[in-house]
Amino acid sequence: MYNDEKQNHHRGREHLPAGDSASSPHEELMSDGTTTRADGRVDINLESRAVKRFSKLFPIPPQSPPRYSDIDHIYNDTQQAKPWSLPLNIVIQIVGSRGDVQPFIAFGNELQKFGHRVRLATHNVFGDFVRTSGLEFFPIGGDPSDLMAYMVKNPGLIPNISTIRRGDIQRKRSMISEMLTGCWNSCIEPDPFTKIPFVADAIVANPPSFAHIHCAQALGVPLHLMFTMPWSSTRAFPHPLANLHNAGTDVELANYLSYGIVEWMTWQGLGDIINKWRKSLGLEAVPQTEAPVLAEALKIPFTYCWSPALVPKPFDWPAHINVCGFFFRQNPPYTAHDALVTFLCQGPIPIYIGFGSIVIGDPAELTKILLEAVRTAGVRAIISRGWSKIGGPSNTNDVFYIDDCPHEWLFQKFAAVVHHGGAGTTACGLLNGLPTIVVPFFGDQPFWGHMVAAAGAGPKPIPFKQLNSQNLHDAISFCLNPKASAAAQGLAERIRTENGVSTAVDAFHRNLPGYQFYCDLIPDRPASWIYTKARARLKISKLAAAILVEHPKIERKHLKPLIKNPIFIENRRWDPVTAGTSSLMGTTVDMVTAAAGIFIDPVKAVKQASQSGDGVVSQAGVALAASAKNVGKVNGKFFKGTMLDLPFAVTEGLRAAPRLYGEDVKDHEPVTGWKSGARTAATSFAEGMIGGVSDILMQPYKGSKEGLLGFGKGLGKGSIGFATKTTSGLMGLVTYPGQGIYRSIYTATHSATQKRIVIALIEEGEYLERNWKTECIKDREVLDRFDVIRHQISKASSSSSLSERVG
Incomplete structure (x- = not known):
């Protein structure tokens, strides 16, 4: 729906030069195809070699609209929909500000109506807010004010150079690590307040919590993602954090690619933390090529909590992705101070200005801009001080300062609103038919600013770093125009017919097995x-x-x-050459990392030993042991990479090769242990032999129907199919059982998490029996x-x- 206005001619996707596969695509993206701007958004040059190469790795479905499954017909026919009647333990994992948490309180309260036990896991500071709303609370750590300050400087979690120099990125990485552990504990630990045991039957999460898929995989339970910001690849509009250049006439393709590219860049800053944490859960590392599109590849159910009246569901989102409407909670009880009531009644209807939990570097300068714009526009205003404590020392006849006040009550009193563009604040303003000025800082805020402007309910968003008294004055004048008011009122009428929370709960139930x-x-x-x-x-x-x-x-x-819901993360292969190359690259990186540990880990071990007061001899022994451990790791990585991973990757690449000329390749059973490895070897051998012989006979025959040239093409396809299918079938007799045996051993030697789950299940069962009998x-x-x-x-x-x- 919106793109960078400075777009040059796009020549279309070209074939990559030979030899390109030698370098890492994410390294190329960071150095050639993308640039992180000062405001944290990502400039993507679609004509760059790196982006073209990425487009080859990133699977792009056909342009035709998807065929919706029967489940969509059931959903659309309310008479056929079956109500959910089984009470579950549900944990909702949310990372973000109060505005991110609040919609999920409404969602959690709606879930409780079906008898579910609902736990909201988020930052410690929101404990009272969650508990007073009637939900269980579990602290996951992390400081949302620190997080907001970081996000203002680095929207999208992609750091700029100045942030790295200040050390902010290391603090952010430590915070992410703390929250990952907190999210896992929220799935299996007793309630911190009541001590009642809890094991999650299902997980709901917003994407920035990052732990969601991995918790669901370790626990074996369903996951449902929900968010206020587009997170699923679509041709309809680009990723909200992407500025596209050189899109030319193929804007839809550029939009689609932007999601994978931004996700890929984000993974570079967090992937090592997540994979290290996965290892603590007994899970194998997520491959670099799979991580950016993991939720889409696994077809994780996704619900977007915005109004389809404002942003309709894109045509290319499949049935497991829904747009349900804004999440509105019940109006909380509130009694306003007499001074606020008096101000609201004593003159013309004021406007609202507030930036919520945004942490602003120079609140005094922002206050000066706001007061000047209000004065020149000739309006009265209520200014919320927010987390940054903006505003002057005292109220005047035209300006009144407030602290925390429920938007549900407050937004019924205004002519227009000025805010940061958080989804919840935007929704509340539009529900009340208020023309809206968005001053975005990061994340989904620019997206909402553009959507409001596209609907005519406000001017184009004013990025915070471009805000001044003149453009804010102009924006206020736009909102006071009857045309903007009519557009906002029209949206309000449509939004009031929706019930986003109820629709989201229905989508959640509908996607449960x-x-x-x-x-x-x-x-x-x-x-x-x-x-x-x-x-x-x-x-x-x-x-x-x-x-x-x-x-x-x-x-x-x-x-x-x-x-209940098995999750298998496989490293998908496209052909034997790139499969073998990427496998060798991965082995090389693992070996280099382990080799570095030969020198780094002894230093850490000696430091720890000295802090504990051990003697010189003991310290030397500890250092030697740490070094020897990493020597063993190097040898282990080499053996696994050359004897297991490389042959397995080539086998999978050979098996997938027919896709290159348009043939469907049926997925095999996931190899999770020695039994599944043996079964996959047998079926792949049979299918490979039969398919290879069939290709050499049938492909030329099919091609001959198009003439001599077609016969030649068919002969080529048949020869390639025979070679790849029979070879993969033969190799699979060794590689699939080998992978299966390795994974059986890995599971047996990384069973601590499963033992912890068993203990948690037993504890909750015993508690339930004591209270049920x-x-x-x-x-x-x-x-x-x-x-x-x-x-x-x-x-x-x-x-x-x-x-x-x-x-």
């Missing part, structure tokens, strides 16, 4: 265990498991945590139901064995 949730013994409880003994395979809730173990009907060794008959019903099901399974097994013997 319902069949996986129900306990086979207590149907109104969610299953958390899988019970396997003999031929029995039952989904059992925490409560049912506690009852059965206590009596005892089962042993804990036959219980395993139920994976008010009548012995309830336990008896569970035990009887278990006996009946076990008898039925045993009877079925006996019948099956008899028929086999007779046969």
Whole structure:
């Protein structure tokens, strides 16, 4: 919808020169194709070699509108939609300001109406705000005021040089590390206030929390992302943090690519922190090529909480992505001070000016600009001091300063509003039909400024660094025009017909794998265990498991945590050459990192030993041990890279090669252990041999229908297909089992997190049993139901064995 106005002619995507694959694409992007501006936005030159190369790596679907699944038809037909009736433990992970947290309080309260236990995990300072709203609170750490100050200087988390020199980036990285750990703890730790055990059945998160996919993968539960800012690739408009250059006539393609490029750059600053934290959870590192498009590749359900009246859902977003409407909470009780009421009543309707939790470097200078614009525009104003404490020492006849005040009450009193463009503040202003001036600082704020302007409900946004008394005066004059007021009122009428929170809850329920949730013994409880003994395979809730173990009907060794929503992160390969090259590059980086540790880690070890008071001999021994450990790591990385990863990558590249000439390649079962590795090897061998022989015979025949040239093309395709498919099938007999064995060993040696999950499940089950067992008959019903099901399974097994013997 909006792009950089300075666009040059675009020549289209060209084939890359030979030899380009030798360099790292993210290094090229940082040095050739993109530039981080002083305001933190990213200039993307679509004619650069690096961006063209990235476009080859970034999968781009066809332009035709998607075929929506049946689930969309169910959603659109409310008579067919089934209401959700199973209460779950849901954790909502939010990173950001109060304006980011507030919409999810409304969402959490709506979830509670369905019997869910809802925990909101966010920064410590919002504890009282969350608890007084009736939700459980879990602190994840991080300082939102520090975060806001950083974001003002570095929108989009992409640091500029001055920030790096000041050391801000290291503090931000430490904060991210703290919040990642806090988010994981929010999934499995008891409530800090009540001490009631908690294990999440599902996760809701905004993307800047960063931990979401990884927590869901470790826990095996569904994830639903929600955000106020476009985060999914689309041709409709560019990434809000991107300025596109040289898009030419192919603006839609440029818009689409901007999402992957900005995500790729952001990953460069955080990827090492996230992968290090993943290792602490027993998860393997996310490949560099997969990280920027991980949510899209995994088809994580995504709900955008803005009004479709303002920004309709783009045509190229699939069924699991929804635009549901703004999230509005119930109006909180509020009694205004007499002085504020008097000011509102004593003259013409004022305008509102406030920048909420934005931390501004020079609040005195901003105050001067605001007061001059108000004076020259001839209006009265209420100015919110916000976190930066803007404003003068005292009120006047035309200006009144306020501190914290609910926007739901306040925004009913104005002629227009001036603010930073946060999604919640924008929504509240538009709901009340107020012409809006957006002065954006970072993140989604420029996006909302452009959307408001496109709707005619306000002028073009004024970036904070360009704000002065004259352009603010002009913007106020624009908003006081009847035309702007009519546009804002029109939006308000449409927004009032929506119920964003209710629609979002419906989308959340609709995307849950319902069949996986129900306990086979207590149907109104969610299953958390899988019970396997003999031929029995039952989904059992925490409560049912506690009852059965206590009596005892089962042993804990036959219980395993139920994976309700498995997540597999695979390194997708496109052809054998780039697959082998990228695998070798990854091995080289791992070896260099381990080699550096030979010299760095001993220094750290000696420092720690000296701080603990150990002797010289002990310190030398510690240093030697640390150095030897990294020597072992170098050897291990070399062996794994050359004997496992490289052959596996080439096998996958050969298998994927037919995609290069338009053939569909069916995905195989994820290799998660030695059993799946053996199965994949067998099926890939059979498919490779059959497919290869079929290609050499059928491709020339199909091509001959288009003449001699077509026959030649078919012969070429058949030859390539025969070579790649049979070779990948043969190699797969070794590489897939090898990968499977490695992953089985990895899982067995990184089981601490799974043990912690088991303990948390047991603790919650025992707590539920203590509070549920008010009548012995309830336990008896569970035990009887278990006996009946076990008898039925045993009877079925006996019948099956008899028929086999007779046969």
